[in-house]
Amino acid sequence: MDVVILGAAMVSPWLAAVVAGVLSRAKLTPHTVGVSASAITGVGLLAVALLSIFSSTTSADTRTIEFGALQWDPLALIMALLVLGLSMLIQVFALRYLRGDARQTWFILCTNIVTGFTIFLVCAATVTAFVVAWIGAGAALVALLATYRQLNQAQDGIRRTALRFGIADSGLLIGLAIVLVAAGGDVPLNEVASQVIEMPLPLQFLVAALLVVSALARSSQIPFHGWLPFTLAAPTPVSALMHAGVVNAGAILLLRFSETVSLHQSVMIVIFLAGSATVVYASAVRLVRPDVKGRLVFSTMAQMGFMIMTCGLGLYAAAIFHLVAHSLFKSTLFLSAGTGMREHTIDRNLPVTVPTSRVVVVASTAVAVLAPVASLIAAKTMFAPNITDAELGLFVFVALTLGVTLGAGLLTHFSLQSLTLGIVVTSAVSFGYTVAIHLFGLVLDVANSGIGAPSWLLIIPAVGLIGVEVLARARTRNSTLRELVYTRSLSATISRSSLSKGLI
Incomplete structure (x- = not known):
């Protein structure tokens, strides 16, 4: 039964992508393509949900079950349901949002590819499978950001994302290549720590540091945060999928390699401090953003910072709970951003607050x-x-x-x-x-x-x-510290390329 559930979760997004590609080549309308792809994703979600319920009623066994380079455990089940569910809902939302848009088919294809690689990522059981899924998910996200690649702002976001992902993921490849060489072949994820602990101390720190760097970059954490704020040119469905799913991958990496990164407390302290700095920084910048999507972006960074903080404390159950809750919450906020703009306009017209x-x-x-x-x-x-x-x-x-x-x-x-x-x-x-x-x-x-x-x-x-x-x-207008924090926060949201081109 477990292999059937795993197959349904793994196959449905790729089948949706293939069907979307075939139908688009057959010159069917983008709307028809979108309906077909979202329906296939929905069927996959329903199959995983129903089969999982049936399996849980017939067996109380919750151990991790491996199928070659893949595994099926409670985490994989929860993430598969989350990713498939959000992907289907966002695709349905895009049917109306992108109706008549020339890039609608591109969005459908890339969305299902991102979904497929993300499920592959959470179901990976070996180092090689995890690396393939990690690199694939990152590349698919960059392609998804290129939905409106003709826009200058979109090009800036694509360059920033590709550059930071490329640098951080190169480190991940190097670190895990060291593990593979030391083991003489592919290694199950639950045996990586036992391989690393046999290495000299400098190599232990190097492997752990490279894993942490890749996790921080994917979740837009300081000092690798300079890509997420510049992806606002992407259409709202892209933002919803990205903020609800892809940026959460950092916690998945830290959890799957938890025994490796927690070999030394100093590495966990670095993880915690990076998350803490991001929480405070993003919370400050969010307050000065005048646009709804901009505030949501820095809210995501702050929430990811909290998630990384909990990983640094070693509280992985809390981190995964926060991942799921944030995904549901933030996707809702992005898809209702238009309503939020109307409410914000109403709030501006409310009476001035009376001094307390x-x-x-x-x-x-x-x-x-x-x-x-x-x-x-x-x-x-x-x-x-x-x-x-x-x-x-x-x-x-x-x-x-x-x-x-x-x-x-x-x-x-x-x-x-x-x-x-x-x-x-x-x-x-x-x-x-x-x-x-x-x-x-x-x-x-x-x-x-x-x-x-x-x-x-x-x-x-x-x-x-x-x-x-x-x-x-603070009510005083002469606070030097307040003005400094305000100006620094405001300038952090502006691209230097925009300033040089006189766009701002």
């Missing part, structure tokens, strides 16, 4: 601290009493970010209704997050790494995010 009193400030701060903390304590006591220091640190960090969000909202519009709604929503989110992380780890059977960055390092992004919020809400 000291009582309101004290009450808002107290509620913002107590509501998420109390909910997390209750959830921990009921569902996760024996958590590690890293998990506890993550929960406290989540409580802090929820508290900052709640406090900022109450300081902006304080009323009995906003107070009640804020407490209910914040408590539900914090409680639900703790429970979801616990259940997600049980279902996926993803083991957390025993070697991770120290949990006290969470102080760094926490202080950074609080600092960004304080600067954003």
